[in-house]
Amino acid sequence: MKELDQLIHQPTRLQIMASLTAIGRDDQADFAYLKQLLKLTDGNLGAHLTKLEAAGYINISKKFIDRKPRTYVKATDKGTEAFNDYIKTLKKIIKSR
Amino acid sequence: MDAENASESLKAVTSAQSRTKRAISARMTSPYLILWGAILTAEFLLTNFYLRYAGWIFGIGGSLGTVMTFLFVRLQLKAGPVLPTQQSKENIRLLWFWLILAAFALGWVFLMAPTNGAQVNAFLCSIVAFAWIVMGLWSDELPLVLLGAVIAVGTFVGYFVIGREFYCLWMAAAAGGIPLGWGLLSRYLWK
Numbered sequence: 001m002k003e004l005d006q007l008i009h010q011p012t013r014l015q016i017m018a019s020l021t022a023i024g025r026d027d028q029a030d031f032a033y034l035k036q037l038l039k040l041t042d043g044n045l046g047a048h049l050t051k052l053e054a055a056g057y058i059n060i061s062k063k064f065i066d067r068k069p070r071t072y073v074k075a076t077d078k079g080t081e082a083f084n085d086y087i088k089t090l091k092k093i094i095k096s097r
Numbered sequence: 098m099d100a101e102n103a104s105e106s107l108k109a110v111t112s113a114q115s116r117t118k119r120a121i122s123a124r125m126t127s128p129y130l131i132l133w134g135a136i137l138t139a140e141f142l143l144t145n146f147y148l149r150y151a152g153w154i155f156g157i158g159g160s161l162g163t164v165m166t167f168l169f170v171r172l173q174l175k176a177g178p179v180l181p182t183q184q185s186k187e188n189i190r191l192l193w194f195w196l197i198l199a200a201f202a203l204g205w206v207f208l209m210a211p212t213n214g215a216q217v218n219a220f221l222c223s224i225v226a227f228a229w230i231v232m233g234l235w236s237d238e239l240p241l242v243l244l245g246a247v248i249a250v251g252t253f254v255g256y257f258v259i260g261r262e263f264y265c266l267w268m269a270a271a272a273g274g275i276p277l278g279w280g281l282l283s284r285y286l287w288k
Binding site: 004009011014015018019021022023024027028029030033037065066087090091093094096 | 121
């Protein structure tokens with residue numbers, strides 16, 4: 001059986017990936033909104049996003065809207081695939097019971 | 098990892114995904130529900146007391162609502178919880194939606210041939226109900242479909258059962274109060 005992706009397996013990162021894959025393939029989530037939705041602090045969310053970005057699972061971009069910087073986060077194709085594989089593996093484990 | 102832990106993880110994922118979808122949907126739709134719910138409530142209540150100004154009341158209310166809707170759309174595109182891509186498929190869906198809505202409106206006028214204010218009014222409210230049902234079906238949001246169905250039933254009951262005397266008060270609650278309450282609830286419960 002395929003090993004679980006340990007990067008996604010961490011509960012907070014699992015929630016982040018679950019939320020990002022739920023919002024739609026091309027859509028980007030606002031950092032501030034994601035923080036509020038997942039009830040995380042700036043630092044905590046930022047740290048987990050950095051790890052996911054380093055693995056190529058998400059893409060972080062900054063935009064200036066009305067001269068104010070806003071950060072947007074999006075799951076990449078690689079990240080979506082890794083997340084789907086993770087779910088498949090979970091289902092296999094459940095079936096093997 | 099054993100099967101029990103895997104099952105719990107899967108539940109956590111499903112829950113996070115549905116919470117995200119519901120929260121974003123509530124965030125995107127609640128401003129319109131609150132806006133149009135408040136406008137329709139005010140319009141019907143004012144019409145109940147100043148019937149001869151109904152045309153002005155609905156004209157001004159509708160214009161205000163349309164301007165505010167455009168402002169909300171602009172604000173959400175710029176600073177909403179989700180930034181859609183420019184070529185998002187939703188835009189094409191939205192275009193189709195308005196075309197279907199226009200076809201529905203033309204079909205309704207052709208079939209029903211409204212001859213008085215109450216008919217035109219019921220027609221406008223049925224358009225609102227229809228809009229919520231279609232938007233709910235396209236966004237897989239059953240609560241919106243239900244909301245549209247409740248407004249549609251409320252409109253038909255108001256027109257055919259309640260009668261002229263209490264029609265405006267009934268519609269203030271059915272077409273205005275329900276979406277207003279729904280919008281406020283979803284805004285503050287599902288944030």
